[in-house]
Amino acid sequence: MVASVSVQVSQADVDVVYSAFSIDAQVSQGDTLVVFNIPSEEVQVSQSDINFVSSSSSDVQVSQADVIAILRGRPDNSTLRVWTYSLDGHDYYVLRLGDSLTLIYDTYSEQWMDWQSGDLTFWRANYGINWVGGEALAAVYNSNVVVGDDTFGLLWFLDPQLPYDQNPNDEAENQEVYFTRITMGQVPIKGRQVLPCYATWLTTDMGNPAYTGAGVTLSTSDDAGQTFDDHGLVTVTAGDHSPQLSWYSLGQIGAPGRLFKIVDDGAIARIDGLEMNDPDDDR
Amino acid sequence: MSIQWADDFSRYGTGSSSRSAMLDGLPYAILGSTGNGGEVVADPDTNITGRAYYLGASSNDWKRDFRVALPTVITTNTLGMVLRFYVASLPGADNARPTPLQFQNGSGTIILMARIEQNGSITVHGLVSSVLSEVADTVNPAVQPASWNHYEMIHNNSTGAGSLYLNGVQILTWTGVDTGESLELVNSSRRNGSTEGSAGYIKDFVVWDGTGSQNNSLLGTVIVRRLNPNADSSLGGWTPSTGTTGFNLLAKDAPDDANYMSADGTPPAAMLYDLENLPADVTSVKALLSVVRMQKVDGGDATVQAALSPNGTNFDLGADRPITSAFSYYFDVSELDPATATAWSPSAVDSAVLRINRTT
Numbered sequence: 001m002v003a004s005v006s007v008q009v010s011q012a013d014v015d016v017v018y019s020a021f022s023i024d025a026q027v028s029q030g031d032t033l034v035v036f037n038i039p040s041e042e043v044q045v046s047q048s049d050i051n052f053v054s055s056s057s058s059d060v061q062v063s064q065a066d067v068i069a070i071l072r073g074r075p076d077n078s079t080l081r082v083w084t085y086s087l088d089g090h091d092y093y094v095l096r097l098g099d100s101l102t103l104i105y106d107t108y109s110e111q112w113m114d115w116q117s118g119d120l121t122f123w124r125a126n127y128g129i130n131w132v133g134g135e136a137l138a139a140v141y142n143s144n145v146v147v148g149d150d151t152f153g154l155l156w157f158l159d160p161q162l163p164y165d166q167n168p169n170d171e172a173e174n175q176e177v178y179f180t181r182i183t184m185g186q187v188p189i190k191g192r193q194v195l196p197c198y199a200t201w202l203t204t205d206m207g208n209p210a211y212t213g214a215g216v217t218l219s220t221s222d223d224a225g226q227t228f229d230d231h232g233l234v235t236v237t238a239g240d241h242s243p244q245l246s247w248y249s250l251g252q253i254g255a256p257g258r259l260f261k262i263v264d265d266g267a268i269a270r271i272d273g274l275e276m277n278d279p280d281d282d283r
Numbered sequence: 284m285s286i287q288w289a290d291d292f293s294r295y296g297t298g299s300s301s302r303s304a305m306l307d308g309l310p311y312a313i314l315g316s317t318g319n320g321g322e323v324v325a326d327p328d329t330n331i332t333g334r335a336y337y338l339g340a341s342s343n344d345w346k347r348d349f350r351v352a353l354p355t356v357i358t359t360n361t362l363g364m365v366l367r368f369y370v371a372s373l374p375g376a377d378n379a380r381p382t383p384l385q386f387q388n389g390s391g392t393i394i395l396m397a398r399i400e401q402n403g404s405i406t407v408h409g410l411v412s413s414v415l416s417e418v419a420d421t422v423n424p425a426v427q428p429a430s431w432n433h434y435e436m437i438h439n440n441s442t443g444a445g446s447l448y449l450n451g452v453q454i455l456t457w458t459g460v461d462t463g464e465s466l467e468l469v470n471s472s473r474r475n476g477s478t479e480g481s482a483g484y485i486k487d488f489v490v491w492d493g494t495g496s497q498n499n500s501l502l503g504t505v506i507v508r509r510l511n512p513n514a515d516s517s518l519g520g521w522t523p524s525t526g527t528t529g530f531n532l533l534a535k536d537a538p539d540d541a542n543y544m545s546a547d548g549t550p551p552a553a554m555l556y557d558l559e560n561l562p563a564d565v566t567s568v569k570a571l572l573s574v575v576r577m578q579k580v581d582g583g584d585a586t587v588q589a590a591l592s593p594n595g596t597n598f599d600l601g602a603d604r605p606i607t608s609a610f611s612y613y614f615d616v617s618e619l620d621p622a623t624a625t626a627w628s629p630s631a632v633d634s635a636v637l638r639i640n641r642t643t
Binding site for chain 2: 058059060061062063064065066067068069070071072073074075076099119151152153168169172173174
């Protein structure tokens with residue numbers, strides 16, 4: 001059992017929140033404010049213009065324009081040089097006629113040739129030798145012929161197995177620089193004779209072009225080389241060792257005869273012969 | 284971009300007015316003083332036809348005789364300065380020694396410089412522990428006076444190492460130059476003090492850096508040549524100020540702002556020009572820079588864009604440049620043939636056209 005001993009309350013009240021108002025209100029002044037415009041009797045305008053945003057200038061004038069080119073070039077070299085080298089059983093006699101021409105004589109085939117480099121009218125090889133002591137490098141480059149290049153200031157090995165030139169800039173992306181070989185032959189005709197030319201066949205080594213798309217073009221001239229007719233490009237396919245390239249229906253040959261020009265940009269490495277078929281006399 | 288600027292000094296005329304023209308919008312910051320130099324002149328080698336910049340030396344500050352503000356500041360990359368330098372005679376006094384190649388920070392403090400000594404040897408001085416000190420020396424004579432020599436100074440601002448090439452051959456290397464300085468200016472001077480020194484000339488001037496994928500290392504013994512417009516391919520909607528052709532109004536050996544091609548406020552079709560062919564003995568092309576001098580006639584907007592193409596179809600576009608209302612030069616660099624994405628070949632340059640197009 002639990003029992004309260006006693007509860008004693010000594011104070012008790014209630015708090016009341018209330019509003020009170022004045023019993024008496026007295027007004028001593030009252031008025032009303034009015035907002036209004038008073039128009040000016042006269043407006044005077046002494047200057048007037050328009051500000052505008054222009055989108056373009058009325059005129060542009062160009063008084064000078066050109067292009068600066070940063071170039072590498074080759075020095076003038078008017079020196080005439082004669083040198084020889086032997087390669088693949090051929091003895092070559094080289095005449096470097098300054099910056100004008102490079103003539104090559106092959107004592108084996110007894111042929112004169114005109115050799116050029118790229119857009120130049122001459123072969124960049126300025127001088128060369130068979131380097132007898134360089135056999136170790138010769139084994140790598142397939143010949144011991146070392147030539148000096150006076151355009152790019154380089155030494156080259158002549159590699160008979162390389163169907164293109166290497167780029168003189170060894171950092172260039174394209175290291176294979178293809179070059180054109182041109183060979184010409186002639187069928188002479190005298191007087192009022194004519195000779196039909198039904199077809200020609202070029203016998204070569206085949207199937208190893210320097211690049212995809214390389215081919216051989218035959219063109220002919222009936223006016224002693226003044227003008228040439230293009231008979232078309234025959235593309236050589238890698239792995240196709242069919243030994244002949246052919247061109248048909250080449251018309252009649254009159255005096256002074258016909259020049260045959262074979263242009264090859266890396267399709268073949270060797271030409272065995274160009275034959276012209278004539279059923280009348282078996283030429 | 285790797286080629287920053289190049290010049291053959293052939294478009295500014297000669298005499299004191301040429302110096303003013305060079306300061307019209309191109310990267311030249313300060314060009315010494317006129318009087319005894321400080322202007323474009325005929326090539327000092329009488330066997331050569333062409334022009335060269337004759338270095339001024341009448342001011343007291345030899346660090347400002349031919350000061351170029353680099354379009355691209357080099358902080359942690361490689362900077363190359365290329366020029367041919369001709370000095371009439373070897374220096375006769377210490378403070379007259381030519382300093383044809385100088386790299387400076389933005390305040391004009393020399394970070395690196397090559398100097399020709401009194402015996403014709405070449406020294407290179409670099410900032411080492413904040414003191415300009417010799418870092419390489421040929422000791423023996425390397426150059427003869429009264430002849431052109433080709434210099435190329437290459438410095439890696441990240442490693443503090445570099446090399447100097449004379450006529451395409453490396454003759455000096457160095458290491459240990461302070462890094463952390465930004466290379467902002469290059470300069471060439473015929474002296475290294477207040478003495479005037481022997482007459483000094485420069486030509487075939489090129490500045491390159493290592494920031495791009497092209498022309499970012501040794502440039503070699505390059506030649507700088509100007510190719511003028513030599514025929515109208517198309518005038519588009521542009522109007523000659525006189526006559527009926529445009530190329531003759533733009534191909535100039537000195538500024539002549541009285542004769543010009545004009546495009547009105549409605550941007551017309553672009554004008555295109557054939558260019559002169561390269562010399563026959565050119566073997567490779569490092570870069571092309573189009574340089575156009577133009578103005579707008581009032582305060583409105585006008586932008587012009589130059590472009591180069593090898594075939595009239597594929598264009599390497601320059602920046603679309605706002606033009607000011609005073610005749611100034613504007614230039615753009617083209618390092619790759621836009622048709623092949625490889626370096627310009629000589630034959631591609633021979634067939635190239637310059638297009639100038641008002642865009643707004």
